[in-house]
Amino acid sequence: MGTALVVSRNARVVSLVQQSWGPDVLPIAPEVFPPNVQTLLAELGDAPMPAVVVLDPVERIQDALFVATDLDQSFGIPVLLVSDRAGEIGLAAMRAGVRDIVHPMAPLEEMKQALERAASHASPEGQQPGTQGAAPQRGKVVTVASPKGGVGKTTVSTNLAVGLAMKEPNSVVLVDLDIHFGDVGSALNIAPEFTLPDLAHGPASRDSVALKSYLTQHQTGLFVVPGSDSPAAADAVTPKEIANLLNMLAGMFKFVVVDTAPGLSEHTLTVLDQTDILVLVTSLDVPGVRGLRKELDTLRDISIVLDSRAVVLNFMHPSRGLSIGDVEASIGRKVDYMLPQSNAVPITTNQGMPLLQQNSKDPVAKQLRSLVDMVAAGDKAEAKGRRFLDFGGKKGDK
Ligand SMILES: Nc1ncnc2c1ncn2[C@@H]1O[C@H](COP(=O)(O)OP(=O)(O)OP(=O)(O)O)[C@@H](O)[C@H]1O
Numbered sequence: 001m002g003t004a005l006v007v008s009r010n011a012r013v014v015s016l017v018q019q020s021w022g023p024d025v026l027p028i029a030p031e032v033f034p035p036n037v038q039t040l041l042a043e044l045g046d047a048p049m050p051a052v053v054v055l056d057p058v059e060r061i062q063d064a065l066f067v068a069t070d071l072d073q074s075f076g077i078p079v080l081l082v083s084d085r086a087g088e089i090g091l092a093a094m095r096a097g098v099r100d101i102v103h104p105m106a107p108l109e110e111m112k113q114a115l116e117r118a119a120s121h122a123s124p125e126g127q128q129p130g131t132q133g134a135a136p137q138r139g140k141v142v143t144v145a146s147p148k149g150g151v152g153k154t155t156v157s158t159n160l161a162v163g164l165a166m167k168e169p170n171s172v173v174l175v176d177l178d179i180h181f182g183d184v185g186s187a188l189n190i191a192p193e194f195t196l197p198d199l200a201h202g203p204a205s206r207d208s209v210a211l212k213s214y215l216t217q218h219q220t221g222l223f224v225v226p227g228s229d230s231p232a233a234a235d236a237v238t239p240k241e242i243a244n245l246l247n248m249l250a251g252m253f254k255f256v257v258v259d260t261a262p263g264l265s266e267h268t269l270t271v272l273d274q275t276d277i278l279v280l281v282t283s284l285d286v287p288g289v290r291g292l293r294k295e296l297d298t299l300r301d302i303s304i305v306l307d308s309r310a311v312v313l314n315f316m317h318p319s320r321g322l323s324i325g326d327v328e329a330s331i332g333r334k335v336d337y338m339l340p341q342s343n344a345v346p347i348t349t350n351q352g353m354p355l356l357q358q359n360s361k362d363p364v365a366k367q368l369r370s371l372v373d374m375v376a377a378g379d380k381a382e383a384k385g386r387r388f389l390d391f392g393g394k395k396g397d398k
């Protein structure tokens with residue numbers, strides 16, 4: 001079980017920990033609360049690293065949060081905080097990776113349970129919570145992608161996410177994986193406090209309770225992970241961190257809708273690995289359709305496994321000189337949804353309120369609603385099972 005290190009000058013708190021944990025308790029009562037993890041670890045001397053740390057900082061809450069973040073991030077050691085200000089500091093503590101806050105006058109049973117819960121979250125070296133196997137009831141990851149830019153991915157993904165959230169509030173999250181130039185925040189008119197890089201590293205990347213506190217909630221009940229507003233921060237996010245974030249979100253939400261940057265970037269390929277439903281968007285023009293054909297070929301070559309997929313043809317207009325038949329012949333499969341060109345769409349983009357949030361009767365909204373229904377119903381169509389992507393190829397052809 002290991003040692004419980006308790007940093008407290010309160011004899012009652014030390015005794016609570018000793019009665020809860022057993023003989024392996026190392027109490028330290030420094031004159032001044034350790035301002036950083038190095039100072040704390042220096043107090044340990046030759047003793048082994050503790051399995052859990054209980055910090056009772058009294059007024060030095062900020063120092064305790066710094067120490068907790070370091071213990072959690074650098075050593076994977078779970079931290080309990082002792083404080084009578086749980087309501088006031090709860091959110092900051094969660095973001096620092098603190099597992100629980102126990103009142104100094106708490107009954108023994110409460111301390112015991114908090115210590116047991118914290119110890120059960122300890123991360124063995126090299127293994128992080130959130131990456132340990134699939135969640136028992138994993139949500140569906142729905143990725144919206146396209147070979148070219150400006151074809152309507154964000155329009156489709158924001159409407160899809162809002163449409164799903166209006167059906168099932170609090171069970172949908174939208175991730176803006178166009179991390180450099182994403183505009184999901186603006187399309188939904190939200191001013192997020194945290195963006196994707198804040199969630200990809202740090203406490204949120206290890207603990208689903210902390211992760212939830214970093215999400216921005218939209219008025220429809222949709223949760224949002226906006227792209228980065230700093231190119232340097234975006235560059236620092238690795239594909240492994242993206243994979244971990246998606247895995248954690250899929251364990252927390254019924255639907256994870258992902259908006260992507262144009263093309264098959266490293267990040268998009270990482271997401272495709274975890275994607276259940278792929279929505280491919282193209283515009284009704286020769287470069288757009290050719291690009292889609294190439295993307296379909298590439299996906300087939302790399303044998304991406306999916307539950308289902310849909311092709312959305314956007315900017316439909318009779319004057320474009322291409323018919324649906326031309327497009328289907330070129331891409332070698334049928335088009336599932338056809339979105340007409342409509343002035344209503346850029347207006348909603350500029351307003352920051354997707355068509356489906358406005359209960360719009362526009363023909364584009366009608367098509368997007370069918371897409372929402374397909375994705376929502378797909379959730380129940382488990383019997384279909386997974387299959388190899390066979391865009392344009394023979395069944396089973398890789
Ligand atoms: N069916 C449509 N009719 C008219 N305008 C549309 C339609 N679909 C999208 N638009 C407009 O086209 C622009 C680009 O759409 P959107 O941002 O959704 O594309 P995107 O593929 O996400 O672009 P990027 O690759 O830059 O991220 C937006 O101003 C949007 O309002």
Ligand SMILES: [Mg+2]
Binds near residue numbers: 155183259260
């Ligand atoms: Mg976009």
